[in-house]
Amino acid sequence: MDRAPGLSVRLKLTLSYAGFLMLAGALPLAAVWIFILRHLPDYTSVPGGVLSRTTLLRDFASAAGAVLLLLLMFGLAGGWILAGRMLAPLTRIADATRLATTGSLSHRIRLPGRRDEFRELADVFDGMLERLEAHVAEQQRFAANASHELRTPLAISKALLDVARTDPHRDIGELVDRLHAVNTRAIDLTEALLLLSRAEQRSFTREHVDLSLVAEEATETLLPLAEKHGVTIETCGDITPTIGSQTLLLQLTMNLVQNAIVHNLSEQGTVWVNTSVRPKTVVLAVENTGETLTPRLVSTLTEPFQRGTERIHTDHAGVGLGLAIVKTITHAHDGTLTLTPRSAGGIRITVELPATAPHTGR
Template sequence: MSRKPGLSVRLKLTLSYTGFLMVAGFLLLAVMWVFVLRHLPAYTSVDGGVLIRSFLLRDFASAAAAVLAFLLVFGLVGGWLLAGRMLAPLTRITHATRMATNGSLDHRIRLPGREDEFRELADAFDGMLTRLEAHVAEQRRFAANASHELRTPLAISKALLDVARTDPHLDVTALVERLHTVNTRAIDLTEALLLLSRADRRSFTRERVDLSLLTEEATETLLPLAEKHGVSLITSGDIAHTAGSPPLLLQLTTNLIQNAIVHNLPERGYVRVHTGLRSKSVVLTVENTGEQLSPQLVSTLTEPFRRGTERIHSDQAGVGLGLAIVKTIARAHDGKLVLTPRPTGGLRVSVEIPAISRHAAR
């Protein structure tokens, strides 16, 4: 944004200090005049002669002018130095801002001294830089991983076609099946990336939603998958009204339940789905049996394309964006996602979203 040049803040503060000092000096001299000098008689006898009032007032005026001139110079010099000292933290903050604008996000102000408005601003700016640096690093990892994930099916397709071109006796039916599988995975990955981008931008219309109904719909849809894996689905809970995007919240619920079904015990596993109400929020909890998970592994499961060992070799590996999409959708709805490993194995996932009253939801 282009602006016309103007006075610096330091100069403005200097002029303000000087003006205040001059006004204070003028008022002090005026008080002396009103309460002292104006009441003097025309002639006053003193030792050695007579003091004439007009001469005294003339001397007072000369002294007052000298005092005001001194206050002017003192105010300008002292105000300039004082303003420079007071604005020194702002100079450091401006320097750090320019460095951040040029792409240096690892620089921190770390302003010393006791807490005041400048220190509070500097600490807030340092915190913003920390979050921004982490976000940029996450976006770079995401871009690199997305490029790798998208390149993989394309490379496989190219290899299959190269083989088919050099082998006249290749089974065309098998080739088509493999290409169909690879292309389906690429399409699923692209759709997941688009969904993730849409949720992250919050480009959706908020509507009144009953989370318990979405849970029932997702459970019914995934029931055949649960039966295929020998997993029991257990649902319970209360009516949970919130404001958000029904398709995105349905995707969130579906991803959580599908993830719990696929990454479960080989047999006799179960998934518990519960919707509950708190004072100002609704909570969706999905809990499943499964292998023992370390807290360190669980803390990384919401990163895009992050998979455990069992996910890489599973037929239901997915595209590695399931929990990342859940986290993004929850954040887009001003909610939070919490993952906790179960002591007996498996995972407990809870999503908390701000609630709306049942009366408002009608």
């Protein structure tokens, strides 16, 4: 937006320094006038003759004017230099800001010297640039992965249709089933992306939620899937009141339990779902048996389209956004997500959210 032109900060500081210096010089001169010169007699004897009070005052005024002029010139010159040195860190920060507006986020100010207000401002700006660079890189990876994942079912659909066009004797029922499966996967991926975007924008209504009831609903819903995979679900816990979106927290719990079921032992696997209360937080923990995972691999599982094992070709294989959605929903509720590999195999995932007083409806 257009603004009216004005004095620069450097010029304002320069005038302030010069004005203060002149004031500091004028005070002693005024003191000399008030306490000494105004009380002199009309004529004063000096070596070599008599000096009138008028002459003495005239000489004093001339000398005082010269001193004030000298102080003004010195204050302007020195103030300009001092202001420039004082504002040099702001110039570096402004240059870094201009670079950031052009899309360059890799540079850092790294202001030298001891910690002061300018150094703190520069360090905060460097931290902001670092977080922005990481966020932009993550969004770019996400966009690339999402494009790839969306392109795959579309390419498969096109290939199936091309085959059907060139082979009129192909089984139509089989073609329809495969197209239905591919289309279902594309819809699931699109809905997951929309859910992820909604959680990131925090565009949801907050209400009182009991995580223990959410966990109970999720496990009951996914019990047939667990039975199909030969997995046993064990649940326990306390009343865990928090505030958030009932729908999103249910989706979070469903994703955790479903991942724990699907990524489990081939037979006789177990999933533990537990809720607990801490002094200021409530905790939902989902733990399962399974393959042994390294801490390095576990640290990447919340990235979009990352999987701890090879892609699983089942009807509940997911679209690679399960834990990414869990991470986003957790952060949208001001919570903490922790993934820890189990020494015996499998993983333990905990979601810690702010606790509230139990809500009693009428």
